[in-house]
Amino acid sequence: MKLGWLEITIFSIVLTVVISALFVRGKDWLDPGFWAVFAIVGSLIMFSVLWFLTFDTLKKMSLGSKRVPSPTVINHRVGYEFDPERKIYVPTIGEEEPFFGKKWSEDEAIQLITKGKLAIQSRNCMDCHTLLGNGAYFAPDLTKSWLDPKWETMIKPMVGAQTKEEAIAKWIQNPQYYATWQRRMPNLKINEEEAKAIVGYLKFMSAIDTNGFPDHFGKSSLAY
Numbered sequence: 001m002k003l004g005w006l007e008i009t010i011f012s013i014v015l016t017v018v019i020s021a022l023f024v025r026g027k028d029w030l031d032p033g034f035w036a037v038f039a040i041v042g043s044l045i046m047f048s049v050l051w052f053l054t055f056d057t058l059k060k061m062s063l064g065s066k067r068v069p070s071p072t073v074i075n076h077r078v079g080y081e082f083d084p085e086r087k088i089y090v091p092t093i094g095e096e097e098p099f100f101g102k103k104w105s106e107d108e109a110i111q112l113i114t115k116g117k118l119a120i121q122s123r124n125c126m127d128c129h130t131l132l133g134n135g136a137y138f139a140p141d142l143t144k145s146w147l148d149p150k151w152e153t154m155i156k157p158m159v160g161a162q163t164k165e166e167a168i169a170k171w172i173q174n175p176q177y178y179a180t181w182q183r184r185m186p187n188l189k190i191n192e193e194e195a196k197a198i199v200g201y202l203k204f205m206s207a208i209d210t211n212g213f214p215d216h217f218g219k220s221s222l223a224y
């Protein structure tokens with residue numbers, strides 16, 4: 001059985017009532033001790049549920065798990081397709097493709113993505129953008145930005161790049177020259193190495209299963 005929030009909540013309440021009822025047998029319900037038992041048992045059960053959920057989530061968030069791929073995913077084509085069973089868009093990991101002209105080993109990919117994450121943190125991209133649900137909506141959501149069709153259709157020819165990764169790297173180093181929206185991104189003095197690493201992070205992030213968020217990315221004409 002799949003345990004959702006509803007099953008877990010009902011299970012916790014039933015368990016609290018059953019265990020408390022065993023302890024309060026024979027006690028008068030007007031006795032404050034009667035209710036103290038419910039409070040203590042309820043708190044202990046909720047603490048255990050939170051403990052379980054925390055470790056379950058940590059397992060699902062770790063690199064190489066079902067939802068968060070290994071950083072070597074940058075060596076593969078990443079897509080975003082509707083899953084009729086889950087009724088949401090999910091990332092698809094396709095055939096191999098070179099990333100900045102080569103195949104990255106696991107160590108190299110981890111280093112690249114870690115550097116990308118640090119570069120993103122050092123410039124506070126979240127002041128304007130959202131990444132994995134955190135940040136602001138002054139500028140487009142970056143969670144699935146790698147999959148934005150605009151890189152191929154508009155930015156690649158605009159910056160004169162051969163590949164999508166090169167196009168994004170050039171764009172984020174010089175956003176003031178290639179403004180495409182009503183709002184402009186400032187030049188954050190990102191060097192070539194950092195730009196490459198940021199693009200690696202963006203590609204990796206787009207392959208994370210985020211339960212279909214943001215919805216319909218790249219499939220509708222709505223701006224994100």
Ligand code: HEC
Pocket residue numbers: 119120123124125126127128129138139140142145148150168172178179180181182183184185186188190198
């Ligand atoms: C001061 C606000 C601001 C900050 C900080 C900022 N950006 Fe932006 N960014 C923007 C705006 C505005 C746009 C839309 C510009 C456009 O389309 O012409 C944008 C667009 C983008 C896009 C294109 C997204 C898409 O799919 O259309 C990427 C990628 C991007 N930014 C990456 C970054 C990264 C990486 C950082 C941090 C290193 C960063 N931005 C920091 C304002 C910001």
